[in-house]
Amino acid sequence: MLDVKAGDNASFDSLLLKYRSPLVNFLYRMVRDRATAEDLAQDVFLRVYRARKQYIPSAKFTTWLFRIATNAALNSVRDNRHQRMAVSLDVPAREEPEALPRELPAREMRIDEHLLERDRVEFIQRAIAALPEKQRAAVLLHKYEEMDYAEIAQILDCTEAALKSLLFRAYENLRVQLAPLVNPSALSQRAAERRPS
Amino acid sequence: MNCEKVSQELIAYLDGRMDSAKRRETEEHLASCAACRGRAEQFRRVWTVMDEVPVIEPSFGFDARVRQRVAAGPERGWLAWFVPQARLAFSAVLLIALTVWIAKRTSNPATGGPAGSTEQDFNAIQHLGVLENYDVVTKMDALSELVPSADQKPQTPETEPRESND
Numbered sequence: 001m002l003d004v005k006a007g008d009n010a011s012f013d014s015l016l017l018k019y020r021s022p023l024v025n026f027l028y029r030m031v032r033d034r035a036t037a038e039d040l041a042q043d044v045f046l047r048v049y050r051a052r053k054q055y056i057p058s059a060k061f062t063t064w065l066f067r068i069a070t071n072a073a074l075n076s077v078r079d080n081r082h083q084r085m086a087v088s089l090d091v092p093a094r095e096e097p098e099a100l101p102r103e104l105p106a107r108e109m110r111i112d113e114h115l116l117e118r119d120r121v122e123f124i125q126r127a128i129a130a131l132p133e134k135q136r137a138a139v140l141l142h143k144y145e146e147m148d149y150a151e152i153a154q155i156l157d158c159t160e161a162a163l164k165s166l167l168f169r170a171y172e173n174l175r176v177q178l179a180p181l182v183n184p185s186a187l188s189q190r191a192a193e194r195r196p197s
Numbered sequence: 198m199n200c201e202k203v204s205q206e207l208i209a210y211l212d213g214r215m216d217s218a219k220r221r222e223t224e225e226h227l228a229s230c231a232a233c234r235g236r237a238e239q240f241r242r243v244w245t246v247m248d249e250v251p252v253i254e255p256s257f258g259f260d261a262r263v264r265q266r267v268a269a270g271p272e273r274g275w276l277a278w279f280v281p282q283a284r285l286a287f288s289a290v291l292l293i294a295l296t297v298w299i300a301k302r303t304s305n306p307a308t309g310g311p312a313g314s315t316e317q318d319f320n321a322i323q324h325l326g327v328l329e330n331y332d333v334v335t336k337m338d339a340l341s342e343l344v345p346s347a348d349q350k351p352q353t354p355e356t357e358p359r360e361s362n363d
Contacts, residue, residue: 016260024255038259045263124250143247167208175239182242
């Protein structure tokens, strides 16, 4: 980044190449829309480039980069919340023409009946997306970006102790949400109990 | 270590980001507490399940679009803060012009607005006594003090008798 600050555009290309994938993935998992995630990632790179002269290497570059990205994602999620709430159940869940209308999550039954790979991934992604915004950002930075606590705390502007508590609550939520996948024996036991003898 | 303390440190323990002393304490607690041990195991499974989420690649042309925006975008310095956007500036000017026009229209009675200002009304009321005094109006003594100029015509006889009659 210091080379970019010094006016070396080739170094900016290197940054772009190195961080585009983690950034797009992080933003995609935050906003759950690929086009929006890519737009936001472009905005982040643009902001980094424009702020290059003010860059002070007081923190790691990734901390700075993901702080910008997290703020952009949180703003986007907050701006679009009302739109998402207004989504009709009649609208197909995916953009494919043959997609069925949305279903309310009858989680246990559905997982028990057909656990196709795509459904599993969709189920996991929905569970992550259902987390409160700050918990979601903390989990994504911790699990997928493998950042240390000090870095994540700096990005989310909280203390390390608060972050540990936040992460614990987030994983506890996920443990409950993903129970059918985490604890499949309990699920089949419950399904057997429901079955008429 | 109790369950509450362990739950605060459980993520760090599972991460392997805990110093050896704390790690030993946590392990001792987990060995004796089935609930915490079960939770730790389930957290491990949650992490394994989360690994199933695939990694996506940025779409073709992502880099080109970033470079294009970097090359095209004008750099907005601190001075840009003071420069309003063209549409915003136009709207503001239009709004000010409209406000001035409406204000002028309402203050001018000739254009059909409300009759006169408060100041005009006050002047009329102030001189109402004089206008109501018939003597003042008819005798017009004040006019007699005026010296007639050379080019002024002499008063016609028709006006004189009227004064004498009064």
